[in-house]
Amino acid sequence: MELHQLMEYSPIETTTFGPLDKYVAANDNVLGAKSVALNHLVASCPVSQDNGQYIGLTRNRPAEPPRTGDFMQTYTGRQYWPMDPRPHEVYIEDIAHSLSLQCRYAGHVKKFYCPTPDQRVLTDDLRWVPAGDLKVGDGLLAFDEEPSRVGGFGKNRRRLKPASVTIAQAEKRRTIRLVMSDGSDVVSSDEHPWLVATKVSGNQKWLTAGAIADDLRLGRKRHMHKFFEPWAARSGREAGWLAGIYDGEGYLSIKNRRGTQLGVAQKPGVVLSEIERLLKNFGYSNYRYAQTGNAGSGVISLQSQGGFATIAHLLGSLQPIRLVSKFVNSLRSGEFDKQLQSDGVPLEIVAAYDEGEQWVAGLETSSHTYFCEGFGAHNCVAEHSVLIARYLAAKHAPEVALAGLLHDAPEAYCVDIPRPLKPYLTNYRAIEQDNWLAIAARFDLPKELPRAVHDADNRIIADELVNLRDMPWHAKHDRPLGVKLRYWSPEEAELEFLATFDALMAGRAA
Structure with a gap:
């Protein structure tokens, strides 16, 4: 992806990643299954600024003094000390993967998944x-x-x-x-x-x-x-007649967890014979005869067999108004309670x-x-960061856009804390800042985020309102960036994050 393409949407390219050299991704137990690309690791492991030595894929480092706190295992299988972060332990793959799995808002974000319109x-x-x-x-x-x-x-x-x-x-x-x-x-x-x-x-x-x-x-x-085997609504004189018979002479018995029964009662004669003929023609021949009423009444009930799937198929295809309405009311009231x-x-x-x-x-x-x-x-923080970076790339230098892409990167190691809580968690703010300084040093970014990044981070809330439950506080956000939310899956967001990082690094080098 070139720098000028950051504002253009293109389909996600599917890539088969090979396993990491000497490392197994912490969340992947299958070789080659969504592992991190080796070329990304090489790209994000530049020559050290202090001693000119290559920071490569090896754990054979000189002994270091004791670290503060305990380490966490990252996605790529490395050790990272969030209480004592070091720039050489920061990897873009860990950031991309972690942010792609984190929810942008706590508790009231919408989510949806998509069948094609004809399904x-x-x-x-x-x-x-x-x-x-x-x-x-x-x-x-x-x-x-x-x-x-x-x-x-x-x-x-x-x-x-x-x-x-x-x-x-x-x-x-x-x-x-x-x-x-x-x-x-x-x-x-x-x-x-x-x-x-x-x-x-x-x-x-x-x-x-x-x-x-x-x-x-x-x-x-x-x-x-x-x-269920999907059915279509039946039409025509015979289907209409049978639906009317079920509405007039039929019954739907819902016995909570003890089962559901559907049947139609009639004395032997031409009407009962016609009911049987149509049931067989329509594929509902699985029924049994049951006595209805007094033994001497002569009324016979045809009870559908085959479980709820068969009952739903018959009701759904014929749509007898009274019985369907009874089912809907029972379902909504909780009277209908059946195991899947x-x-x-x-x-x-x-x-x-x-x-x-x-x-x-x-x-x-x-x-x-x-x-x-x-x-x-x-029926994710990574997408949020990518959208901000692409917005900034069209208006500012690549370095500013890169800072926008990584502005939430400390959350990859410290997790995302809801904004209203952060001012009261003073220790968290200090830890988050220490991690930002390590990330900034790793990618040669300023210690303080540019004002343009802060502005975009606040304004994008107005764009993200479409993805939130309606709440009164939305009224104060009236200056959207104008970006279009993509609702990427975690896998898509991770790939887009890495592609944007590569493009910005190439643009900065140029």
Whole structure:
């Protein structure tokens, strides 16, 4: 990336990094999996200013006097003493990785992940709606983000629950298509988490589409449960007639955790025969006969079999108004309380394809979960620093922009403390300043941040308001920089941070 390109957005380039010489990244146990590039290490290890010796990739240093405090292990596997920092122990890779994983704001930042607009999401009234058509406030059928135990026994389980859409906006993202063993597929942004089983019978966990693609490249098998087979709303005279019969003669019995029953009652005759014929034609032949009412009434009930997935399919495709309304009310009131079923054999993810950058539907839900195409779907300081650096690069010398890129770098070692707390944590401020001095010396930056950096750091809050919950204090921020938030994943933010660093170092050298 050239210096003049810093203000231009370009798709993220995918690079396969090799393992570090003599070091194993602290958070990576797989060789070659998202490790730090060797060329970045060489670029960030210049000749020492004091003795002219190369600061290389070795721990064979002369004995040093005792250090203050204890050391921390950095991302690249090195030792760093935050209470006694030294410039030669500062590495841009550690800074980029740490800042990419830190939240810019504590507690009220929004987050969302993105299926493509045509991918269907299940609503609380059992319709499959394209993600691009969803609006804020729309109700969804969702599930627990993490499993929990109900009662004093049994395993931790996820349960179905109501949710609502809290963010719905179009974004451009790099996308990945995951293909299942049955031929079905899902397309989402690279950072979109999916509920994945590591083994056919194993527990489920959240993995991003990008991480799944990496696992497949490394030969690891991954599986996903298809909790629902998406359905389309049926139309026509026969579907309308059957929906009317269910509304008039049908019932939906919701017995909390004991199960849900759907059926339709009728005496033997032409009407019952027609009900059976249409159920079979529409693919709902899995039902049983049950006696309804008194033994002598002669009324027969056709009870749907196959669990809640079958019941949801029938209700959702026919849309009998009374029964669907009863389900929605039961879901929202908490009367409907059912475990997320994953008893069947999950589908193997057989392939992952990079579909390039395209428009996606940025969604956040109140539960942070939803069903997308039948599968379970989930809904950073580094990006903040990159945006400030690129803004400054267009108006100031590369050195000022580099200071902007690294202005929050001490947080890589001291973590980010919310701004209202910092004035009261005097020791933290002193420690943060000591770490800044080590970072500044490492990259030959001034001990005091330029005024332009402070100004940009304050003004970018006005740009970031779109990513925050509405709060009264926003009113005082009315001078935005005019930068566009990218909502990068941690992996994307880390790569962009390193690319911006390289460009600014090259620009300063020139």
